Amino acid sequence: MSKTIILIPSRLAATRLPNKPLLKINDISIINHVYLKAISSKIGDVFVATGDKEIFEEVRKIDGKCVLTEKEHQTGTDRIFEAYQKLGIKDVDYIINLQGDEPMIDIEDIKNLNNSAIKNKSEIATLACKIKDKQIFNKSNVVKVITDEKISMEKMSRANIFSRVVSSNDNSNIYHHIGIYIYKVSILEKFVNLKQTKNEIDQRLEQLRAFDNNIEINVILANSSPIGVDTEEDFLELKKIMNYKN
Numbered sequence: 735m736s737k738t739i740i741l742i743p744s745r746l747a748a749t750r751l752p753n754k755p756l757l758k759i760n761d762i763s764i765i766n767h768v769y770l771k772a773i774s775s776k777i778g779d780v781f782v783a784t785g786d787k788e789i790f791e792e793v794r795k796i797d798g799k800c801v802l803t804e805k806e807h808q809t810g811t812d813r814i815f816e817a818y819q820k821l822g823i824k825d826v827d828y829i830i831n832l833q834g835d836e837p838m839i840d841i842e843d844i845k846n847l848n849n850s851a852i853k854n855k856s857e858i859a860t861l862a863c864k865i866k867d868k869q870i871f872n873k874s875n876v877v878k879v880i881t882d883e884k885i886s887m888e889k890m891s892r893a894n895i896f897s898r899v900v901s902s903n904d905n906s907n908i909y910h911h912i913g914i915y916i917y918k919v920s921i922l923e924k925f926v927n928l929k930q931t932k933n934e935i936d937q938r939l940e941q942l943r944a945f946d947n948n949i950e951i952n953v954i955l956a957n958s959s960p961i962g963v964d965t966e967e968d969f970l971e972l973k974k975i976m977n978y979k980n
Contacts, residue, residue, distance in 0.1 A: 736827040736852045738916070740772045740780045740844075741817055743810035744789050744834035750965050755789050755834055757969060759976045764963060765789060767837030769798050775844045777830070783817035808930060809940045811915075815926045818919075826919055828852065833913040838972065839960040846887060847916055850954050854890055857921045858944055859952040862909035863959040870910060874898040875964060877911040877939060881953050885909070890952040896941050912956055915941075921949060 744765050748754045755765035762770075765782060772780040782793045785805035793800040801817040814831050828851060830844070843861055851859040862879050870876050878900050881891040884907055891907070900908055917925070931946040933939075944951055961972050 737825055738778045738828040738830060738848050738852075739818075739821075739823060739826055740775070740777060740830040740832055741814040742768055742772060742780070742782045742832045742834045743807075743813040743817075744782055744784045744786075745805075745813075746786045746788060748964075751963065751969060753788075754963060754969075755784075756792055757963075759837065759973045763792050764837050765792060765834050766796050766798065768832065768834050768839070769793060769796070771837065771839055771841055772830075772832055772844070775841050775848075777845060777848050779823070781817060781821065782834070783813050785813070811922070811940055812926050815922055818922070829917050829919060829922055831915045831917065833962070835963045836913070836960040837963075838958075838976065839912075839914065840956065840958040843912075843956045843958065844914065846957075847914065847954060850890055851916045851952070854952060856890070856916070856918070856952045857950050858915055858917050858925075858941075859890065859954065860893075860915050860941070861912040861956040862953050863912060863956040865908060865910050866959075871900050871908075877913070879909050879911040879953055881907045881909065883907065885953055885955045887955050887957060890954045893941075893945075893951045893953045896937075896939050896945070898937060898939070909953070909955070910959060911953075912960060913962070925949065 744755045756763050782800040785803050790800045803816045807813040879893050880895040883891040885891045933942040963969050
């Protein structure tokens with residue numbers, strides 16, 4: 735049976751929303767909300783990977799597991815690979831890279847991504863959801879993915895384009911990308927040893943490094959559309975929703 739661990743990269747250096755991981759909703763910090771979601775999935779060991787002692791100490795407050803990495807990394811993927819190397823865990827087949835700013839991500843979506851990637855022997859797999867608001871097509875802060883075929887919660891398809899803005903919404907296979915990935919360990923090691931590509935740097939999308947080096951990314955449909963926290967407005971909206979649900 736394949737073994738998966740979950741690594742959550744987190745840092746304080748967000749320019750649009752300073753100290754984002756430490757902001758609290760219902761008396762729990764954003765990073766700890768995400769950590770607890772990952773634990774609840776019961777997929778495998780969970781660790782936060784951070785270069786900031788403040789985040790390390792915050793996770794330790796709930797007896798969470800955390801790995802201190804170098805402070806500066808080009809991407810979150812580079813950070814989780816350093817954490818994986820430091821942990822020295824044996825017999826790991828897959829690593830999930832779970833974003834530390836999506837505290838409302840659905841636990842069932844995490845589990846489904848893991849199970850589907852293992853079943854399909856994916857090199858890299860990720861989640862996407864349906865686009866309900868047409869204005870999203872022109873919003874550069876929302877990453878879109880176009881797949882070869884229509885996807886469902888049972889059926890994966892190969893991604894053929896990731897982009898911040900799409901020129902047309904006529905293609906029925908355009909989805910809102912959700913920033914969670916599962917990597918085969920051997921592919922993750924290959925990925926972090928590749929140079930950043932021009933496409934990756936220009937569009938600020940690290941998955942384009944995989945594309946430009948012929949690494950296939952599979953996409954499966956998510957049950958829900960989580961709210962990422964990038965701005966003060968995002969945070970206040972999320973806080974309102976989570977306070978209501980609580």
